Amino acid sequence: MKGLxxxxxxxVEETARAKVNLALHVTGRRADGYxxxxxxxxxxxxxxxLTFRTAEADSLRxxxxxxxxxxxxxxNLEDNLVIRARDGLRxxxxxxxxxxxxxxxxxxxxxxxxxxxxxxxxxxAATLRGLLRLWQAELPAEALAALALxxxxxxxxxxxxxxxxxxxxxxxxxxxxxxxFPMVLLNPLMPVSTPEIFRRLERRDNAPMxxxxxxxxxxxxxxxFPQLRNDLQPPAEAxxxxxxxxxxxxxxxxxxxxxxxxxxxxxxxxxxxxxxALKAALALxAYRPQWYVLLxxxxxxxxxxxxxx
Numbered sequence: 001m002k003g004l005x006x007x008x009x010x011x012v013e014e015t016a017r018a019k020v021n022l023a024l025h026v027t028g029r030r031a032d033g034y035x036x037x038x039x040x041x042x043x044x045x046x047x048x049x050l051t052f053r054t055a056e057a058d059s060l061r062x063x064x065x066x067x068x069x070x071x072x073x074x075x076n077l078e079d080n081l082v083i084r085a086r087d088g089l090r091x092x093x094x095x096x097x098x099x100x101x102x103x104x105x106x107x108x109x110x111x112x113x114x115x116x117x118x119x120x121x122x123x124x125a126a127t128l129r130g131l132l133r134l135w136q137a138e139l140p141a142e143a144l145a146a147l148a149l150x151x152x153x154x155x156x157x158x159x160x161x162x163x164x165x166x167x168x169x170x171x172x173x174x175x176x177x178x179x180x181f182p183m184v185l186l187n188p189l190m191p192v193s194t195p196e197i198f199r200r201l202e203r204r205d206n207a208p209m210x211x212x213x214x215x216x217x218x219x220x221x222x223x224x225f226p227q228l229r230n231d232l233q234p235p236a237e238a239x240x241x242x243x244x245x246x247x248x249x250x251x252x253x254x255x256x257x258x259x260x261x262x263x264x265x266x267x268x269x270x271x272x273x274x275x276x277a278l279k280a281a282l283a284l285x286a287y288r289p290q291w292y293v294l295l296x297x298x299x300x301x302x303x304x305x306x307x308x309x
Contacts, residue, residue, distance in 0.1 A: 012052045012134045016126035017161045017299065018044040018111055018185065019118030019154065020268050021261045023228035029204045034169045038208040040228060042178060042298040043161045044185065048110050048123055050082070052130045055104035058086070062107050069113040081120045082107055085127035085151055092147050093137055100135050112187050112292050116262030118158060124151045125158035163301050165212065179216035180300040181270040182277035185261075186250055186284055187292040188242035194263040200235035216301055225257035225270075236264040243267060249287070253280035270298070 020042050028036035048064070060082060062070055070080075082105060090100045105127070111119040128148060132139070139147075148155040153170045163178035210227045213220040237244040243260055246267040250258035254276055255269030271277040281295035 009054050009134075012130045014050045014052070014126040014130040014133075015046070016048040016050060016111075016119070016122035017158070018047045018266075018294075018296075019122055019158055019161075019261075020044060020183070020185070020266075020298070021116070021230065022225075022257070022259065022268070022270075023209055024230040024232055024262065025208055026201060026204055026206050026231040027208050030169070035198065035204065036168060037166065037170060039166045039170070040163075040176065040178075040209065040212070041157060041166055042163045043158075044117075044183060044294070044296040045299055046110070046294060046296040048119060048126070049108040050123065050126050050130055051106040051108075052127075052134045053104045053106075054134065055102050058102050059104045060107065061105070062109060064107070064109040066109040066112055067107075070109060081124040081151060081155075082127050085124040085155075086131060088147050088151060089128055089131050092139065092143055093135070096139065096143070098135075098137050098139075100131070100137070103131065103134060112189060112266065114191070115187055115266045115292075116192070116260065116264045117185070117266045118154050118262070121152050121154035122158045122161075124148075124155050125161070128155075128159060161299060163299065165209070167208075175301065176212055177214055177216045177301050178221065178298065179218050181218070181256075181298050182274050183271070183296050183298050184250065184253070184255070184269045184277055184281045184284065185266055185292070185294040185296065186246045186269070186288075187266040188240070188246055188288070189290070189292055190240045190242050190265050192236055192240055192243075192264040196239060197232050197235045197263050200238065201231065202234075203231075206231050222256055228257075228259075230260050230262075232263050233260040236260060240265055246291070249284060250280070253283060255280065266292075 023040040025038040093100050148159050163176050165174045250269035258269040260267050285293045
């Protein structure tokens with residue numbers, strides 16, 4: 001009988017979807033220094049790609065256009081979120097008396113690193129999903145949620161990769177009925193210092209988001225978009241003027257809603273049609289050939305997915 005170490009077992013593939021903040025309102029600051037946020041989070045259909053294979057020994061191989069942005073030197077292994085997710089999951093499975101085999105992981109790094117789109121958190125979440133499939137293991141939901149949170153504040157939301165509203169310091173998560181929109185991501189590939197952006201915030205007691213639509217009605221969502229904002233965008237634009245240019249180019253390309261994701265420097269544009277998004281992506285790629293451009297879609301909310309939309 002073939003078991004966990006069967007080398008002929010089919011590899012498992014997972015997509016680490018880009019996490020895009022369509023809105024990020026900074027509403028306060030706790031005594032411990034953590035900022036209070038109110039954020040509308042969506043996920044792209046595209047992202048990094050991870051492959052998991054049973055092997056004689058653990059390994060991690062990097063490929064893709066942004067692989068060089070990551071270092072696998074010995075001093076960085078403990079900080080690598082894919083390795084931390086693998087080792088953390090193995091430890092939790094061991095606590096529950098469940099076996100795990102050595103695994104060869106390939107990470108195709110398609111997303112820019114430290115770009116405000118949750119690449120590392122998405123990679124960690126995809127590692128948890130992929131290894132649970134490869135090892136044919138099931139964990140209690142509470143144990144998996146605790147492990148995800150131990151890896152980072154954004155990992156739990158990336159684990160499900162569905163549109164949501166995140167409040168508090170990011171721990172209060174509510175699903176939202178956001179429909180799927182064609183989307184273009186644009187990044188000038190300039191480094192942005194998240195601590196410096198927060199330091200430059202003029203106010204930390206901004207208004208929270210307005211009430212969001214409770215149905216996947218694209219027209220209702222388009223009416224709400226103008227009332228949403230990213231409070232980190234003004235200080236980010238002051239540090240990296242190319243962010244303002246990127247958002248301006250997306251608006252000029254007829255995006256119905258454009259802004260900066262997270263602390264930057266990735267910006268997004270949502271479009272009314274696939275044709276409009278494709279036209280924008282082609283034009284932006286030609287106008288700024290050295291910038292990162294991704295043509296994709298936002299992931300639909302759960303019920304819309306179930307309806308086959």
